[in-house]
Amino acid sequence: MSKNLAFEEPVVQLREKIDELKTIAADADVDMTGEIEKLETRLTQLEQSIYANMKPWDRVQVARHPERPTTLQYIEAMCENFIELHGDRTFGDDAAILGGIALFEGQPVTIIGHQRGKSTKENIRRNFGMPHPEGYRKALRLMKQAEKFNRPIICFIDTKGAYPGKAAEERGQSEAIARNLVEMAGLSVPVISIVIGEGGSGGALALGVANRVFMLENSTYSVISPEGAASILWRDGSLAKQAAEAMRITAPDLKELGVIDGIIPEITGGAHRNVAKQAIYIKECISDTLKALNSLNGEQLIEDRYEKFKKIGQYTEV
Amino acid sequence: MAIRDIFSANRKKKQDGQEKAFPEGLMTKCPECRHIQLTKELEKHHKVCTKCGHHFKMTAQERVADFLDEGSFVSMDDHLQTSNPLNFPAYVEKINADQQKTGLNEAVLTGLGTLDGEEIVVAIMDSHFRMGSMGSVVGEKITRAVEKATALRVPFIIFTASGGARMQEGVLSLMQMAKTSVALKRHSDQGLLFISILTHPTTGGVSASFASVGDINIAEPQALIGFAGRRVIEETVREKLPNDFQTAEFLLEHGQLDAIFHRKDLRKQVAVLVKMHTKGGVQHV
Numbered sequence: 001m002s003k004n005l006a007f008e009e010p011v012v013q014l015r016e017k018i019d020e021l022k023t024i025a026a027d028a029d030v031d032m033t034g035e036i037e038k039l040e041t042r043l044t045q046l047e048q049s050i051y052a053n054m055k056p057w058d059r060v061q062v063a064r065h066p067e068r069p070t071t072l073q074y075i076e077a078m079c080e081n082f083i084e085l086h087g088d089r090t091f092g093d094d095a096a097i098l099g100g101i102a103l104f105e106g107q108p109v110t111i112i113g114h115q116r117g118k119s120t121k122e123n124i125r126r127n128f129g130m131p132h133p134e135g136y137r138k139a140l141r142l143m144k145q146a147e148k149f150n151r152p153i154i155c156f157i158d159t160k161g162a163y164p165g166k167a168a169e170e171r172g173q174s175e176a177i178a179r180n181l182v183e184m185a186g187l188s189v190p191v192i193s194i195v196i197g198e199g200g201s202g203g204a205l206a207l208g209v210a211n212r213v214f215m216l217e218n219s220t221y222s223v224i225s226p227e228g229a230a231s232i233l234w235r236d237g238s239l240a241k242q243a244a245e246a247m248r249i250t251a252p253d254l255k256e257l258g259v260i261d262g263i264i265p266e267i268t269g270g271a272h273r274n275v276a277k278q279a280i281y282i283k284e285c286i287s288d289t290l291k292a293l294n295s296l297n298g299e300q301l302i303e304d305r306y307e308k309f310k311k312i313g314q315y316t317e318v
Numbered sequence: 319m320a321i322r323d324i325f326s327a328n329r330k331k332k333q334d335g336q337e338k339a340f341p342e343g344l345m346t347k348c349p350e351c352r353h354i355q356l357t358k359e360l361e362k363h364h365k366v367c368t369k370c371g372h373h374f375k376m377t378a379q380e381r382v383a384d385f386l387d388e389g390s391f392v393s394m395d396d397h398l399q400t401s402n403p404l405n406f407p408a409y410v411e412k413i414n415a416d417q418q419k420t421g422l423n424e425a426v427l428t429g430l431g432t433l434d435g436e437e438i439v440v441a442i443m444d445s446h447f448r449m450g451s452m453g454s455v456v457g458e459k460i461t462r463a464v465e466k467a468t469a470l471r472v473p474f475i476i477f478t479a480s481g482g483a484r485m486q487e488g489v490l491s492l493m494q495m496a497k498t499s500v501a502l503k504r505h506s507d508q509g510l511l512f513i514s515i516l517t518h519p520t521t522g523g524v525s526a527s528f529a530s531v532g533d534i535n536i537a538e539p540q541a542l543i544g545f546a547g548r549r550v551i552e553e554t555v556r557e558k559l560p561n562d563f564q565t566a567e568f569l570l571e572h573g574q575l576d577a578i579f580h581r582k583d584l585r586k587q588v589a590v591l592v593k594m595h596t597k598g599g600v601q602h603v
Binding site: 177178205208229246248257306309 | 397398399400401403404406454455457458483487488489491492493494495497499500501502503504506507523525526527528529530531543544545546547550551555557563564573
């Protein structure tokens with residue numbers, strides 16, 4: 001059963017009412033088709049108006065939905081023959097980042113993504129999708145491997161951020177992220193990054209120096225979580241809702257700021273309502289983008305990435 | 319009056335008292351050991367406490383004077399101006415105030431200069447300007463400085479001092495990490511030298527981008543260097559962290575730095591390193 005979010009409450013209530021009416025109609029054997037149809041029309045209108053007017057904070061809730069599809073679900077829905085590859089060859093295997101090789105429309109690709117858990121137990125194992133340095137180093141190892149064999153790289157971004165822990169600092173969290181940024185800049189194969197849930201700060205960007213960056217309609221991408229921003233800016237973490245608006249973290253915001261290349265539409269109500277269909281939307285986007293990028297050679301791909309990131313930022317010259 | 323107010327009133331009184339005790343600027347008190355020394359004496363010692371060796375923060379201009387050959391520095395991109403992309407209230411006013419205070423257009427000073435005769439491009443971050451935080455202008459100035467070094471085929475040297483990303487520019491400040499990285503990659507691919515000198519403090523997004531990827535990473539003694547804030551980590555792991563956590567010495571011990579140089583040796587040592595990577599190095603036949 002889906003966990004419902006506060007802003008969806010009117011939709012949920014009306015849907016329950018319709019279900020109730022249907023049960024009554026069936027039990028009492030009376031014809032209420034007219035009423036039910038009327039209510040269903042109203043439900044469709046209500047859904048459209050509510051989901052078309054989602055506020056940034058509503059999107060944050062959808063992006064964090066416990067049933068929001070994860071990297072692995074999309075890989076399974078989109079690809080064939082996925083084989084997961086483990087470990088950074090230096091310290092360990094970080095389950096917060098997952099990677100491997102798969103066939104995408106017949107073409108071998110390397111896929112890497114942050115991986116959240118679906119249950120508490122899995123979340124503990126995967127550290128809630130918050131990587132340690134070895135996670136980023138595994139990602140880089142797999143990217144270099146992809147480059148050697150001339151495979152495109154697809155990254156799924158879905159993390160609150162890199163893990164802020166003692167061991168992470170000791171093993172060089174900063175260096176691991178920084179290294180990925182620099183090395184991704186020089187990859188001679190196509191790189192596509194897609195924010196599928198939360199894109200939290202440097203821990204997200206470490207999989208984000210791509211030729212094309214897309215966001216799912218209800219995902220977020222930001223320098224800091226709304227709670228963190230509220231706490232720093234107004235010394236009050238409970239003002240997260242206001243911070244979510246002020247910080248401009250939604251897909252349309254990032255498109256307007258020139259940070260991302262496009263928005264992948266979501267199923268009405270959020271990706272979790274129909275994973276299979278959502279995966280098709282993502283697959284179409286990757287397919288089109290790969291077709292365009294496959295025509296560029298290694299040098300052109302590096303140049304393309306350089307030009308893309310060089311442009312980002314706003315300032316005046318006086 | 320709340321208890322907190324009484325304390326802050328007392329603190330204020332104490333501070334006022336201190337100011338009266340020493341004529342403005344003549345004497346400086348070390349924040350570490352509380353030793354009071356002549357400001358002139360402190361400056362003669364590269365702003366390092368004569369008693370305990372504490373390295374005081376430097377302004378960008380002080381660093382230029384301390385590190386580069388006298389009169390060699392030519393600054394770049396002073397005409398870039400911060401805009402207010404997210405329309406944060408009072409952001410532009412804060413920038414203007416810090417421009418007045420520091421004489422810089424933003425939290426980094428970039429330019430050309432010579433180090434013991436060797437031509438270099440240098441970027442010096444200044445934590446007196448918005449805590450050295452990185453917004454669009456800081457990212458753009460550093461990127462242009464790297465590009466300049468690449469074009470001239472000379473070493474790029476950066477002094478980092480930053481609290482991390484500039485909150486008021488949101489995701490645009492995050493993207494400066496990527497922008498500077500693509501430029502550094504190109505510089506590196508040309509076989510050119512990049513030395514990162516991490517000074518107090520270097521944290522967050524700056525630590526997690528250019529600061530950590532020098533061909534050689536050097537730090538000043540006791541500099542605070544880290545990805546996440548100490549308080550955040552303590553709250554996450556629910557344990558007290560050691561006193562030296564995230565100091566330069568801690569990083570050196572954990573294999574994250576090439577060397578720590580005392581400021582009195584820094585110029586000389588970096589000059590030697592630069593020469594070994596340019597014409598002064600051993601030529602292979």
